[in-house]
Amino acid sequence: GAGVSQSPSNKVTEKGKDVELRCDPISGHTALYWYRQRLGQGLEFLIYFQGNSAPDKSGLPSDRFSAERTGESVSTLTIQRTQQEDSAVYLCASSLLGYAGNGYTFGSGTRLTVV
Amino acid sequence: EDKVVQSPLSLVVHEGDTVTLNCSYEVTNFRSLLWYKQEKKAPTFLFMLTSSGIEKKSGRLSSILDKKELSSILNITATQTGDSAIYLCAVEGASEKLVFGKGTKLTVNP
Numbered sequence: 499g500a501g502v503s504q505s506p507s508n509k510v511t512e513k514g515k516d517v518e519l520r521c522d523p524i525s526g527h528t529a530l531y532w533y534r535q536r537l538g539q540g541l542e543f544l545i546y547f548q549g550n551s552a553p554d555k556s557g558l559p560s561d562r563f564s565a566e567r568t569g570e571s572v573s574t575l576t577i578q579r580t581q582q583e584d585s586a587v588y589l590c591a592s593s594l595l596g597y598a599g600n601g602y603t604f605g606s607g608t609r610l611t612v613v
Numbered sequence: 614e615d616k617v618v619q620s621p622l623s624l625v626v627h628e629g630d631t632v633t634l635n636c637s638y639e640v641t642n643f644r645s646l647l648w649y650k651q652e653k654k655a656p657t658f659l660f661m662l663t664s665s666g667i668e669k670k671s672g673r674l675s676s677i678l679d680k681k682e683l684s685s686i687l688n689i690t691a692t693q694t695g696d697s698a699i700y701l702c703a704v705e706g707a708s709e710k711l712v713f714g715k716g717t718k719l720t721v722n723p
Binding site: 606 | 617619653654655656657658701703708709710711712713714715716
């Protein structure tokens with residue numbers, strides 16, 4: 499597609515439920531990143547996929563968080579047993595190769611609210 | 614651990630003012646520093662600065678990288694209400710992922 503697409507754009511869930519967030523990167527972009535942005539904060543790195551290499555999961559805050567990517571296409575971020583502290587905007591970005599180059603292209607994000 | 618610190622955290626000015634936003638960083642094997650503008654959810658790319666391109670300008674916006682001081686500034690001249698946004702600074706080092714600062718929230722009043 500023309501840009502990075504994320505769905506849903508908004509999600510309200512009850513504490514303890516699992517949620518799945520989806521990201522469709524720009525076609526041909528081998529690198530895909532997930533970031534979390536809490537209210538009034540900067541972007542917090544979560545996970546990075548690059549081609550067929552093992553993902554860099556160093557930013558995942560707990561074992562409740564996991565992400566998958568099929569080849570160089572769609573990625574899903576799953577949060578199990580959601581907590582109120584998980585409320586944030588989850589941003590996905592993609593780039594050609596693994597170098598920021600002209601910068602990532604970000605999706606519009608998913609705003610997650612855990613009640 | 615790579616780190617980016619932005620200042621001020623927020624700034625309120627009047628239309629026509631000039632503003633300077635600051636970014637300092639610590640990163641292993643510096644590759645680039647990037648500035649983004651975030652109005653709603655998706656940050657949009659403004660500039661990328663590297664060792665071979667330490668100064669960039671686009672219209673009323675300009676940015677300079679000081680590799681000696683490990684810092685960068687983003688200048689906006691003749692500010693307009695449409696410049697109101699959060700401005701994010703990020704650095705890329707050996708890890709191939711961008712590390713972001715907390716951002717500067719700029720409010721431009723008419």
